[in-house]
Amino acid sequence: MSAVESAGVVLGNEEQADLPVAHPSRPRRGPRSIAGRVLGTIVGLALLTFMVGPLLWLALRAFSQSWHYPDLLPSQWTLHWWRSVFADQTLGHSIRLSFEFAPIVTVASAVICLPAAYAFSRYRFPGRRVLLVSLFATNAFPKIGLYISMAGLFYSLHLMATFIGVVIVQMIGTIVFMTWIPSAAFSAVPRSLEEAARDVGAGPLRVFMRVTFPLAAPGILVAMILSFLASFDESQGTFLVGVPNYVTMPTEMYSLVLNYPEQAAAVFSILLALPSVVLMTLARKHIMGGRLAEGFQLR
Amino acid sequence: MSAVTPTGLQIDRVSKELGGRTVVSDLELEVRAGELTCLLGPSGCGKTTTLRMIGGFLNADRGRILIDGADVSGLSPDRRPTAMVFQNYALWPHMTVYKNVAFGLKLRKLSKREIQERVEHILELVGLTHHVHSYPARISGGEQQRVALARALVLEPKVLLLDEPLSNLDAKLRVRVREEIREIQQRIGITTVFVTHDQDEALSISDRVAVMSGGKVEQYADARGLYREPATAFVAGFVGAMNFYPGTVVSGGVEIEGGVVVPCDDLSTTESGEWDIAVRPEDVTVSVEGDGAVADVVREVPRGHYKELVLRAGPNEIRAFVGPELPTGEHVRVAFARALLYRDGALHRTRSPALT
Numbered sequence: 001m002s003a004v005e006s007a008g009v010v011l012g013n014e015e016q017a018d019l020p021v022a023h024p025s026r027p028r029r030g031p032r033s034i035a036g037r038v039l040g041t042i043v044g045l046a047l048l049t050f051m052v053g054p055l056l057w058l059a060l061r062a063f064s065q066s067w068h069y070p071d072l073l074p075s076q077w078t079l080h081w082w083r084s085v086f087a088d089q090t091l092g093h094s095i096r097l098s099f100e101f102a103p104i105v106t107v108a109s110a111v112i113c114l115p116a117a118y119a120f121s122r123y124r125f126p127g128r129r130v131l132l133v134s135l136f137a138t139n140a141f142p143k144i145g146l147y148i149s150m151a152g153l154f155y156s157l158h159l160m161a162t163f164i165g166v167v168i169v170q171m172i173g174t175i176v177f178m179t180w181i182p183s184a185a186f187s188a189v190p191r192s193l194e195e196a197a198r199d200v201g202a203g204p205l206r207v208f209m210r211v212t213f214p215l216a217a218p219g220i221l222v223a224m225i226l227s228f229l230a231s232f233d234e235s236q237g238t239f240l241v242g243v244p245n246y247v248t249m250p251t252e253m254y255s256l257v258l259n260y261p262e263q264a265a266a267v268f269s270i271l272l273a274l275p276s277v278v279l280m281t282l283a284r285k286h287i288m289g290g291r292l293a294e295g296f297q298l299r
Numbered sequence: 300m301s302a303v304t305p306t307g308l309q310i311d312r313v314s315k316e317l318g319g320r321t322v323v324s325d326l327e328l329e330v331r332a333g334e335l336t337c338l339l340g341p342s343g344c345g346k347t348t349t350l351r352m353i354g355g356f357l358n359a360d361r362g363r364i365l366i367d368g369a370d371v372s373g374l375s376p377d378r379r380p381t382a383m384v385f386q387n388y389a390l391w392p393h394m395t396v397y398k399n400v401a402f403g404l405k406l407r408k409l410s411k412r413e414i415q416e417r418v419e420h421i422l423e424l425v426g427l428t429h430h431v432h433s434y435p436a437r438i439s440g441g442e443q444q445r446v447a448l449a450r451a452l453v454l455e456p457k458v459l460l461l462d463e464p465l466s467n468l469d470a471k472l473r474v475r476v477r478e479e480i481r482e483i484q485q486r487i488g489i490t491t492v493f494v495t496h497d498q499d500e501a502l503s504i505s506d507r508v509a510v511m512s513g514g515k516v517e518q519y520a521d522a523r524g525l526y527r528e529p530a531t532a533f534v535a536g537f538v539g540a541m542n543f544y545p546g547t548v549v550s551g552g553v554e555i556e557g558g559v560v561v562p563c564d565d566l567s568t569t570e571s572g573e574w575d576i577a578v579r580p581e582d583v584t585v586s587v588e589g590d591g592a593v594a595d596v597v598r599e600v601p602r603g604h605y606k607e608l609v610l611r612a613g614p615n616e617i618r619a620f621v622g623p624e625l626p627t628g629e630h631v632r633v634a635f636a637r638a639l640l641y642r643d644g645a646l647h648r649t650r651s652p653a654l655t
Contacts, residue, residue, distance in 0.1 A: 192389035195356055198376040199383045200403030200454060210402075214393050 055273075061266035081263040085271075091252060095271065098232055098249040102275075105170045105231035106224050112171075113178035114220070118212075120179065121186035132183075135176045146172070147237045154241060161245040169237035174227035181226070185219025186212065225283045229276050305368040306332040307490050308353065308458050313362030315348055315514075322348045324514040326362070330458075330507075333488040335481065337501035340511035341537070346494045347462060349511070353492060354460050355379045366457050382451035383460040387467065388443045390435035396422070396446050397431045403454045421453040424483060441472050448480065452487070459484070459491040465500065477504050498538050502526070510534045528648075532641040535577045542578045542618055547571065553638060557613025561592045563635035567647050575641040580607065582637040583619035591632030 061067070062081060064074030085091050119125070120132055138146065150169060151160065159165035189212050197207040213220075235250035242251065249272050256265045308330040315323040323345040330336045338346035351357045353364055355376035364372050371379050390399050397418055404414045422428050425445040430438050435446065444464060451459055464480070465473045481504040484491050495501050501508045502522040509519045510533075518530040529535035536543065546555035552562040553576050584591070585608060594612040601623070610617040610633060617633060640647040 190387070190389065192385045192387060193391055195376065196383070196385060196389040196391070196450075197402070198356075199354060199381070200450065201377045201406045202402075203377060206406070211391055215391075 058266050058269055061263055062270055064263060081261070081267045085264055085267045090247070091256075091268065094247050094249050094252040097246060101166060101170060101238075101246075101248055102228050102232040105167055105174060106227045108167060109171050109174040109178040109227055110220075110224060113175055114182055117179050117182035118186050118208075120183040132180075135179055138172050139176060143172070144236055147240045150237070151240050160241060161243065163246065166238055166242040166246045166248075169241045170231045170234045172237065173230045173234055177223050177226040177230065181223035182216060182220045185216035185223075188219070189215045222283055225279045229279060232275055233272070305365065307334065307367070308492065309363075309365040310349070310353070311363040311365065313349070313352060313359045313364065315345075315352060315357060315360050317348065317357075322514050323352070323359075326514065326516060328509055328516060328519065330490055330492060332367075332490050334506045335484050335491040335493060335504060337505040337508045338492060338494045338511055339498060339501040339508050339538075340496065342496060344511040345514040346496075346511050348514075350383075350460050350462055350492060350494045353458065354381050354383045356383075380457040381460055382454050382456035382458075383462065384444075384447045384451050384464045386463045388435075388447040388464075390443055390446055390450070392435055395432050395434055396427065396438070399435065399446055400450045400453050403450065407454075417453055421449045424452070424486075425449045425479075440468055441476055444468065444476055445479075448483070452483070452489070457490060459489050461491065461493045463494055463496070465495070465497075473500070480504065502538070510537060512537070528646065529577070529639065530646050532575055532577070532644045532646075535639060535641065535646075540580050540618065542580065542583070542616075544576045544578075544615060545573060546576050547573060548640070553635070555613075555615050557615065559592050559613040559615060561612070561633060561635050562590055563638045565635075565637040567640055570647075572642075574647070575644075577639040577641060578617075578635050579637070580618045580620040582635060583610075583617060583621075584634040584636050585610070585619050585621050585625065586632045586634075587625075587628060589632050591634040594631055594633045596629055596631060 060074060063077050063079070065076030065078040065080070067074035120128060147169065150172075154160045154165050154169075159168065193211055193215070194207050197211045198204075202210065233250055235248075235253065238246070238248050239251045239254065242248065249268070253265070253268065253272070256268055308328075310326055310328040313323060313326045314321065322343075326345070326349060328336070328349075338349060340346045348357060352359050355371070355374055355378075359372060362372075363370050366380055371381075376383075391402070394402065400418045400421060401414050404417060409417075419428070419431075422431060425448055427442060427445055427449065430442060430446075435443055438446070444467075447464070461480070465477055468476060477500055480493075493501075493505065502525070505522065507519060507521050508525055510517045510525065512533050518525060518534045520528075520530070525534065525538055529538060529541075532543075535541050544553075544555040546553050548554075548566060548568065548570065549560060552560050553566070553574075554560045555576065592612050594610040594617060596608060597611050597616075598609040600607040600609070602620075604623065605620050606623050606625075608619045608621055608631075610619060610631065612633060619633070
């Protein structure tokens with residue numbers, strides 16, 4: 001509801017700013033101001049409907065036995081779909097797989113990208129900007145094309161349908177987060193803080209562990225959350241490389257939509273969305289703090 | 300220069316190039332044990348680069364840096380017996396005041412008890428006992444400054460380095476904190492190098508001031524010597540206010556542009572030829588009647604306990620500091636009580652160079 005209120009307030013303020021200020025001390029309650037508020041509320045509600053509406057429908061669907069037009073609510077409620085999804089061998093396996101891949105991909109990209117992020121932030125080397133920008137190139141055109149050519153390469157390297165193959169293809173989507181955001185986080189640590197630590201007797205490694213890393217940690221955390229979600233939600237590449245041995249939750253959605261009742265798909269969607277909601281709520285403070293935006297500035 | 304047992308800090312013909320530009324060239328400087336030396340100069344003169352080379356954050360291209368006779372040139376900052384107070388204090392924001400000060404001691408693997416004793420002692424010295432467990436962001440700029448000082452002093456370094464430590468404080472606080480720093484420095488008798496571009500600051504707290512320009516020391520002297528006998532025209536212009544005139548020495552005075560002859564008794568030579576004549580505004584004698592060159596009063600600026608007169612004699616502008624009681628009309632007479640003569644930027648001396 002706060003989104004609706006704030007939208008209304010913003011519109012109301014703009015309205016007032018345009019008017020000649022007759023009595024600046026007295027709050028205006030003219031007809032145009034009220035119209036602005038009403039309009040703001042309507043826009044806010046519409047936005048809310050479009051954003052929350054589908055999710056609401058999905059949630060209701062997951063608990064419904066039968067739901068027919070024009071009923072506003074399902075006529076019969078059930079937990080049957082939840083039970084059947086958790087009981088289903090294939091689906092249960094894919095849930096477990098997803099929760100295996102996501103942390104592994106996150107940690108692996110952290111291990112690979114954090115040193116790179118530090119180097120991008122602290123050293124000026126030839127080709128630095130080109131390399132930094134080229135990380136974005138993987139996201140610049142439809143990924144499916146990239147995946148197809150990767151598949152060709154993976155066949156010859158015998159990486160198709162292997163665990164490591166899936167990890168690699170998922171990391172395509174995570175390296176850009178894991179490099180840019182921590183790089184900005186490292187850059188935000190003033191060099192004099194590191195120098196001061198050297199000055200009182202700390203060696204380079206200790207300076208990193210005790211000063212640089214703790215101060216950059218919030219940015220790194222945001223990057224790890226985004227990587228986790230990117231890996232968790234990745235379907236195209238995983239589908240192409242992992243099938244038939246490694247079918248994760250989003251990949252399973254393809255067959256789910258075709259082969260299962262739509263209520264089962266709804267249950268599955270909610271399960272898929274759950275980590276995003278939980279992690280985003282936890283990370284809200286940092287993401288709101290502008291660290292995400294900060295991460296994508298070219299310096 | 301070369302004492303039998305050298306103590307304090309010696310900088311021995313040090314040079315440094317940065318980005319293709321020679322920032323410090325063949326710099327020589329000696330700071331005696333327990334002495335506070337200011338490096339004073341305009342921005343880009345190499346004073347901060349010099350300080351960073353002493354601290355080990357930059358390595359000299361040539362030359363040596365000795366502390367108590369030992370060459371430290373090749374050592375990294377963590378191995379040098381120096382401690383730096385940074386311009387922006389560089390306190391670690393994720394540590395409390397106590398932890399900031401204790402960090403260096405912890406690295407030295409001292410016992411918890413000893414760390415606590417030393418930290419408490421040093422925080423008492425800088426007057427911060429009430430902020431032991433505050434975070435740096437929660438205390439004022441002046442207090443942050445003192446934490447930075449405490450963090451450097453607690454390690455009992457042989458040389459204390461201060462990089463424009465007062466530039467982030469407002470004017471009133473700056474004067475108070477600089478007196479505190481001087482007081483603490485004298486109490487523990489630590490060899491100190493203080494970088495500043497503020498001449499007032501340099502003159503008021505140091506034992507000696509090294510005025511730098513273009514990567515070299517122009518003059519290294521105490522405050523009085525620097526002010527009374529600036530060795531070069533640069534120092535004369537940089538430290539304090541100064542009138543400069545190209546001119547010649549004539550009998551009983553100097554002749555400056557437009558054929559204006561100003562009487563002056565205190566000249567070091569009667570040698571002919573072109574000189575750069577430098578006169579402090581307080582050495583300009585202004586009278587309503589009597590001897591002297593005729594000058595017009597262009598402007599009068601009250602300065603509290605004195606007033607500044609801007610005069611014009613022919614094409615020359617003369618600034619003079621006079622007592623507030625001097626009645627001034629449109630025309631006055633001007634003489635120089637004391638003038639310094641420079642040729643090719645160097646001071647002409649007859650007397651033995653005092654206090655250099």
